[in-house]
Amino acid sequence: MSLLSLRGVTCRFGGITALNRLTLDLPAGAITGVIGPNGAGKTTLFNCITGAYRPTEGEIALRGESLVGLPPHRIARRGIARTFQNIRLFHSMTVWEHLMVAQQGGGLRASLAPLGLSGPLPRRRAMAALERFGLEPYRDRLAATLPYGVMRRVELARALTAEPALLLLDEPVAGMNSQEAADLAALLHGLSGSGLTILLIEHDMSFVEQLCAQVHVLDFGTLIASGTPAEVRRIPAVIDAYLGVEA
Numbered sequence: 001m002s003l004l005s006l007r008g009v010t011c012r013f014g015g016i017t018a019l020n021r022l023t024l025d026l027p028a029g030a031i032t033g034v035i036g037p038n039g040a041g042k043t044t045l046f047n048c049i050t051g052a053y054r055p056t057e058g059e060i061a062l063r064g065e066s067l068v069g070l071p072p073h074r075i076a077r078r079g080i081a082r083t084f085q086n087i088r089l090f091h092s093m094t095v096w097e098h099l100m101v102a103q104q105g106g107g108l109r110a111s112l113a114p115l116g117l118s119g120p121l122p123r124r125r126a127m128a129a130l131e132r133f134g135l136e137p138y139r140d141r142l143a144a145t146l147p148y149g150v151m152r153r154v155e156l157a158r159a160l161t162a163e164p165a166l167l168l169l170d171e172p173v174a175g176m177n178s179q180e181a182a183d184l185a186a187l188l189h190g191l192s193g194s195g196l197t198i199l200l201i202e203h204d205m206s207f208v209e210q211l212c213a214q215v216h217v218l219d220f221g222t223l224i225a226s227g228t229p230a231e232v233r234r235i236p237a238v239i240d241a242y243l244g245v246e247a
């Protein structure tokens with residue numbers, strides 16, 4: 001079953017076509033990869049899905065319901081969370097504060113307030129996130145003082161405190177050492193196993209091969225190939241556009 005569907009999604013900036021009539025379906029409960037050279041439109045795809053950009057044309061739907069034109073916070077509330085290519089944490093906030101703030105202002109919090117759950121529930125969720133991501137030792141550290149791999153885990157924990165159905169990860173491995181990447185792969189594998197749907201932009205092909213059932217290849221905003229990682233690796237257009245150096 002498809003969780004997210006894109007139909008003919010085009011996103012232009014002046015003369016640049018960052019996404020060109022992109023059509024794809026994201027199966028629920030799987031990790032799907034997006035690869036392609038720099039400037040291919042990968043981050044623009046995430047920006048269109050999350051409402052940061054409005055597509056020039058086309059349709060994006062979550063479980064059949066259109067997302068186009070909704071503001072980012074409403075799309076987030078429907079169950080889509082993301083991390084950013086460049087880490088976006090608040091330097092002078094602690095890990096704990098990040099996890100608590102991530103849960104504020106949502107409809108859920110407001111609707112639970114009359115039941116007296118608005119206090120304990122966010123705390124319980126934040127504590128669960130600390131434990132799940134191995135962040136207890138860093139609970140009261142300011143974000144600015146954390147090692148890089150830990151910052152990435154805080155971003156991921158923050159994205160997941162809202163309990164999304166779909167998680168968008170924009171180059172999460174960039175800057176990680178091999179141990180941090182292996183830990184992240186195990187974590188994502190576990191999240192996927194518990195039903196989370198993940199769309200992963202990543203340059204590290206071994207990471208993609210390890211996790212993704214299906215990969216989509218973008219080049220100049222156009223979808224040039226889709227298939228298993230092993231399949232797309234063999235497609236000449238993909239080798240030309242992207243894998244040439246490696247192959």
Ligand SMILES: Nc1ncnc2c1ncn2[C@@H]1O[C@H](COP(=O)(O)OP(=O)(O)O)[C@@H](O)[C@H]1O
Nearest residue numbers: 013016018036037038039040041042043044045
């Ligand atoms: N806000 C924007 N304004 C103008 N051009 C943009 C904007 N966002 C992205 N682009 C352009 O769209 C193209 C795709 O960018 P991007 O989606 O960031 O690629 P990728 O993430 O694959 O490296 C690039 O040419 C980029 O310069």
Ligand SMILES: [Mg+2]
Nearest residue numbers: 042043044085
């Ligand atoms: Mg990008």
